[in-house]
Amino acid sequence: MVSIAVIGAGLSGLVVANLLKDNAKVTIFEKARGASGRLSxxxxxxxxxxxxxxxxxxxxxxxxxxxxxxxxxxxxxxxxxxxxxxxxxxxxxxxxxxxxxxxxxxxxxxxAICKYLAKDIDIQFSTRVSEMVDNGSWKLLDSDRNDLGSFDWVISTAPAQQTAELMPKSFLYYDSVCSTxxxxxxxxxxxxxxxxxxxxxxxxxxxxxxxxxxxxxxxxxxxxxxxxxxxxxxxxxxxxxxxxxxxxxxxxxxxxxxxxxxxxxxxxxxxxxxxxxxxxxxQPKQDLFIDEKQKLAVCGDWCIQGIAEAAFISAFNISNKINEIISGR
Ligand SMILES: Cc1cc2nc3c(=O)[nH]c(=O)nc-3n(C[C@H](O)[C@H](O)[C@H](O)COP(=O)(O)OP(=O)(O)OC[C@H]3O[C@@H](n4cnc5c(N)ncnc54)[C@H](O)[C@@H]3O)c2cc1C
The missing domain is CATH 3.90.660.10 (Polyamine Oxidase; Chain A, domain 2)
Structure with missing residues (x-):
């Protein structure tokens, strides 16, 4: 089964995890002690x-x-x-x-919303992803450089500046993320x-x-x-x-x-x-940031507009696209 690391357990990350979990092994990494992000x-x-x-x-x-x-x-x-x-x-x-x-x-x-969405999801709390290493798949490291595992796909739902710090410069939409x-x-x-x-x-x-x-x-x-x-x-x-x-x-x-x-x-x-x-x-100029070749994606409210519904739509669109790719549709 395809493995996917999702960075962030706010609304976007939890929507992505719920919509992809039937087709992939999904793990969320969240730097805070609990889920919810800006819906706390x-x-x-x-x-x-x-x-x-x-x-x-x-x-x-x-x-x-x-x-x-x-x-x-x-x-x-x-x-x-x-x-x-x-x-x-x-x-x-x-x-x-x-x-x-x-x-x-x-x-x-x-x-309560994110707590509900977090119920059946594998989430590692108090874990800040600090580095992504390309070793054929994506190896993630935390702030103490502990190995968090290697994944086929990485989806960052962290706010734009935090996503820019993590994503490799080779990411197809790196410049757009940085300018947000x-x-x-x-x-x-x-x-x-x-x-x-x-x-x-x-x-x-x-x-x-x-x-x-x-x-x-x-x-x-x-x-x-x-x-x-x-x-x-x-x-x-x-x-x-x-x-x-x-x-x-x-x-x-x-x-x-x-x-x-x-x-x-x-x-x-x-x-x-x-x-x-x-x-x-x-805001960035386009709203679907998916680099199929490198198996990297980003989503979050900031890809569309600073409201919860935009966070959902961004996560929903990315999940549909990745589901299509991994199921070969
Ligand atoms: C003060 C305020 C008022 C708002 N008012 C409204 C409103 O009235 N109506 C409305 O619709 N929206 C409102 N919003 C916006 C709404 O909260 C957001 O649109 C929505 O919660 C965004 O969800 P998200 O998952 O995209 O991002 P977030 O909730 O920010 O989730 C991102 C998660 O990533 C985690 N993270 C970041 N970096 C790392 C890392 N390196 N490793 C691991 N984890 C990481 C963060 O801890 C966070 O939990 C408001 C926001 C704020 C701050």
């Missing part, structure tokens, strides 16, 4: 925070079909949030999301021991260093601890990536308080996460 949930009991993706859409029939089993089992639900849009401190739009253009979340946290720029984002996580007088669940913010504020605990099936998630803009994060984390936390907290007119500084729990590769600034 951070735990600080009694508070839980979806500190990456907040919700997602499923507009394509392929993604809808893939999600159906999870919807039937209650792992994915609609989030019918009270939504507002701020321009600076003014509310310029207010509505309730509904089923006509549904926004979905994982239940009881975003990470991903940008950062800070996420402030706040927990409160009582509810706050906030009359929205989700807020898009314009004209500010903050782009998003949500009452995470208002999502379906969440634990009781009242929690807020606040994202900086990508621009602000790029300019402050190396600043002191406490100062960043205090700035975002004060700034968000002034936008919504509610003091957030007395939070019971405060934490900040810096995403180095959160979103795409410059």
């Amino acid at each position: 949930t951070r735990r600080a009991e009694p508070y839980f925070f979806d500190h990456g993706a907040q919700f997602f859409k499923a507009k394509t029939p392929e993604f809808q079909a893939f999600l159906t089993p999870m919807m039937e089992q209650g792992i994915i639900k609609e989030w019918n949030a009270r939504f507002v849009e701020f321009m600076k401190t003014d509310v310029i739009n207010k509505r309730r999301w509904n089923g006509t253009n549904p926004n979905y979340v994982g239940v009881p946290g975003m990470s 720029k991903m940008v950062s984002c800070f996420t402030l996580m706040l927990g409160f021991n009582k509810e706050l007088p906030i009359d929205f669940d989700a807020a898009l913010v314009g004209g500010s260093d903050i782009s998003w504020i949500s009452v995470n605990s208002s999502k379906p099936g969440r634990a009781k601890g009242y929690s807020l998630v606040i994202h900086s803009t990508n621009k602000w994060a790029e300019e402050h990536l190396h600043d002191d984390r406490n100062e960043i936390m205090e700035y975002i907290c004060r700034h968000a308080s002034s936008i919504i007119g509610v003091d957030l500084t007395s939070a019971d729990h405060k934490n900040i996460h810096g995403w180095h590769y959160a979103n795409i600034q410059k």
Whole structure:
């Protein structure tokens, strides 16, 4: 059976593994301790925070079909949030999301989706792939140069810059990967021991260093601890990536308080996460990166657009193509 190494256990890597596992022996290597990547949930009991993706859409029939089993089992639900849009401190739009253009979340946290997809997959966690050696097949090494095994195919689903560090320069699309720029984002996580007088669940913010504020605990099936998630803009994060984390936390907290007119500084729990590769600034020109001759491929949201559905579509297209190749269709 053909052996395939997949780098990354975010949505793309897990989709690829699930769609290829009937035709190949698939192993995922993930540098983190668990699956999910940017669809993760951070735990600080009694508070839980979806500190990456907040919700997602499923507009394509392929993604809808893939999600159906999870919807039937209650792992994915609609989030019918009270939504507002701020321009600076003014509310310029207010509505309730509904089923006509549904926004979905994982239940009881975003990470439930990847946990479900990881169930029957061979995943080696806490394993950062650092080098690929061409020895007729692809030998992978971790950061201590331990041999992780040799594989017929390697598919990287790591963000563009991390994929560029790994792929050999001979990879057919090496230049495209290198020219793809991903940008950062800070996420402030706040927990409160009582509810706050906030009359929205989700807020898009314009004209500010903050782009998003949500009452995470208002999502379906969440634990009781009242929690807020606040994202900086990508621009602000790029300019402050190396600043002191406490100062960043205090700035975002004060700034968000002034936008919504509610003091957030007395939070019971405060934490900040810096995403180095959160979103795409410059997208590649094509979206199917498969080098059939060298048996190398890359996929991920950044190949199309910085949203979960794009991560799925990218992984779905690559998997179909590789299934065709290995089954000789
Ligand atoms: C702050 C933020 C807010 C967002 N909001 C939304 C939203 O509201 N709606 C939406 O649809 N999308 C949103 N997104 C985007 C969404 O999260 C992504 O599109 C999606 O999760 C990407 O999945 P992926 O598998 O392509 O990449 P990732 O989730 O980044 O997975 C890549 C994995 O590769 C691993 N990895 C990297 N290098 C190595 C290595 N060398 N060895 C081993 N493992 C490695 C990483 O640890 C990671 O787990 C948001 C993202 C962020 C960061």
